[in-house]
Amino acid sequence: MTAGDAAAWTGEWEGQGIDVAVHDPDGDPTALLILAHGAGSDRDAPVLVAVATALAERGLRVVRMTLPFRQERPKGPPNRAGAAADRAGIAAVAAWAVARERRRPPVIVGGHSYGGRQASMLVAENPAVADGLLLLSYPLHPPRKPDVLRVDHFPAITVPTVFVHGCKDTFATSEELAGAVRTIPAAVHVVTVEGAGHDLAPTRKPTAALTADAVERRWVRRDG
Numbered sequence: 001m002t003a004g005d006a007a008a009w010t011g012e013w014e015g016q017g018i019d020v021a022v023h024d025p026d027g028d029p030t031a032l033l034i035l036a037h038g039a040g041s042d043r044d045a046p047v048l049v050a051v052a053t054a055l056a057e058r059g060l061r062v063v064r065m066t067l068p069f070r071q072e073r074p075k076g077p078p079n080r081a082g083a084a085a086d087r088a089g090i091a092a093v094a095a096w097a098v099a100r101e102r103r104r105p106p107v108i109v110g111g112h113s114y115g116g117r118q119a120s121m122l123v124a125e126n127p128a129v130a131d132g133l134l135l136l137s138y139p140l141h142p143p144r145k146p147d148v149l150r151v152d153h154f155p156a157i158t159v160p161t162v163f164v165h166g167c168k169d170t171f172a173t174s175e176e177l178a179g180a181v182r183t184i185p186a187a188v189h190v191v192t193v194e195g196a197g198h199d200l201a202p203t204r205k206p207t208a209a210l211t212a213d214a215v216e217r218r219w220v221r222r223d224g
Contacts, residue, residue, distance in 0.1 A: 036115025
């Protein structure tokens with residue numbers, strides 16, 4: 001396998017079901033990234049595959065995970081009652097992935113839309129889980145409901161955070177996102193993908209390259 005290719009692993013670790021695809025870099029990873037999918041997808045979401053491939057080629061180990069709600073049923077959205085289990089799933093995958101490393105690299109968790117939101121809530125609750133957040137198309141509010149904000153936990157986020165945002169995203173305008181991230185007390189960087197909507201158009205836009213650039217600048221350790 002070359003850097004960027006993925007190998008699947010399914011099993012159980014400390015009582016949690018683990019269903020992942022792991023993109024290994026050439027050599028020891030410069031950082032470890034856990035990516036969770038959105039409400040309507042699974043670990044094979046195109047944006048996750050594109051971002052994971054690009055970052056593995058730059059030296060990160062990237063783990064695409066299937067959230068517990070999707071492991072339980074192949075179709076349908078998550079429900080509020082299961083959100084805590086989804087956050088526990090992200091924590092379990094992060095711990096499983098760290099345990100496989102020869103030495104602990106910087107750990108980043110995140111994902112697309114719902115997956116990123118749950119990762120951000122997890123890190124707000126337990127900052128020790130990760131050293132950073134990568135949030136792709138953060139769902140600031142439901143479409144056409146700008147007053148129903150999902151930002152109550154933002155002031156509790158204390159790790160550096162990168163947002164990747166499509167300028168045509170109906171879940172947040174660029175102006176709305178810029179205002180909301182000011183409540184995060186850690187370093188924040190927003191990457192805007194011009195002409196992209198909520199799916200970030202990974203086959204038509206330079207989403208993966210822009211994301212990889214931002215992640216490298218923020219977290220990649222190159223100390224040999």
